[in-house]
Amino acid sequence: MAALDQLIDALRRLPGVGPKSAQRMAYHLLLNDRSGAQALAATLSQALSRVQTCARCHGFSEDPVCGVCSDTRRDPGLLAVVESPADQAVIERSGSYKGYYFVLGGRVSPIEGRGPRDIGAEALLHRATDGQVREVILATSFTAEGEATAYLLGEALKAQGLLVTRLARGVPVGSELEFVDLGTLAHAFADRR
Amino acid sequence: MAALDQLIDALRRLPGVGPKSAQRMAYHLLLNDRSGAQALAATLSQALSRVQTCARCHGFSEDPVCGVCSDTRRDPGLLAVVESPADQAVIERSGSYKGYYFVLGGRVSPIEGRGPRDIGAEALLHRATDGQVREVILATSFTAEGEATAYLLGEALKAQGLLVTRLARGVPVGSELEFVDLGTLAHAFADRR
Ligand SMILES: [Zn+2]
Numbered sequence A, B: 001m002a003a004l005d006q007l008i009d010a011l012r013r014l015p016g017v018g019p020k021s022a023q024r025m026a027y028h029l030l031l032n033d034r035s036g037a038q039a040l041a042a043t044l045s046q047a048l049s050r051v052q053t054c055a056r057c058h059g060f061s062e063d064p065v066c067g068v069c070s071d072t073r074r075d076p077g078l079l080a081v082v083e084s085p086a087d088q089a090v091i092e093r094s095g096s097y098k099g100y101y102f103v104l105g106g107r108v109s110p111i112e113g114r115g116p117r118d119i120g121a122e123a124l125l126h127r128a129t130d131g132q133v134r135e136v137i138l139a140t141s142f143t144a145e146g147e148a149t150a151y152l153l154g155e156a157l158k159a160q161g162l163l164v165t166r167l168a169r170g171v172p173v174g175s176e177l178e179f180v181d182l183g184t185l186a187h188a189f190a191d192r193r
């Protein structure tokens, strides 16, 4: 059955979905949830045509400039640099930040041959030197690649005379010390305030 | 962003996909794999319009009667009863069976209030008493619900004077047919009792 096999192939392109899951999903949609399948096809088409990249922060937006970048009550002196729209979204949900964002196209990776230029370093330097930004907060991941990204971008930004900071490394709020990994604990000690 | 949130909601309806996976999938599709998103929307629409139910076995088909049911080289005396098109597909792939199929609409479940009537027992009795079927192989799962289904359908079929068999215990107890390896399945067909 060509139509069924093609659907299974398309579902396999979703992250974290192997051949068995894809088959289960396809069968479920066609057998038990045709309205769900219809909704998925419709919302995919709609998102593809409506969701674009914000010209200012490069995050997701349905308008040329996104709601966050259009919000004039934010502090134009603060610019948070994140790796992805997902990271931007989680910071927004935390309600802890009232500046603007710059969304990178991922993080540098020597293994995958991705350097600062490939993730938007030039656009970031242009954005950060608009005369209003006074502090760039590097909110990349605390992984090897995230740290390398922060280091490389940080050097370039400091060369422009900007104040560059990094999110504090520490023990997650609400967690028991006992269950915190040792690396995190070591950093929490080093960064104690 | 309405379009993005609606896509995430639609992805959450996929089996095994929670809110975090749905968000990761949506971001991945819009950020890194727009052609994959396009393919998924297109194949979903196509499958919804083309994949229907076979009038004879009630499995999936792009034609009024499916390829298996249309194959006249099969043994019309054998009818295998399965719980789903997925189970039918895995038996076909095992190459161990050359009769025809009847695909139930799931299995009986006292907890979910699903009796034999709800999974197509009447249509099965009608199909099995066509005068050609001599043996009905109950290939439902070896789970409590699958066994109950086999028992209830078996009694009704025996009352019509039909020979009723069950797949051999080569299939590990407690497992879903869909996830059984093909060799085990082939033995289970040969040893049916
Ligand atoms: Zn923006």
Ligand SMILES: [Zn+2]
Pocket: B054, B055, B056, B057, B058, B059, B061, B065, B066, B067, B068, B069, B070
């Ligand atoms: Zn059929």
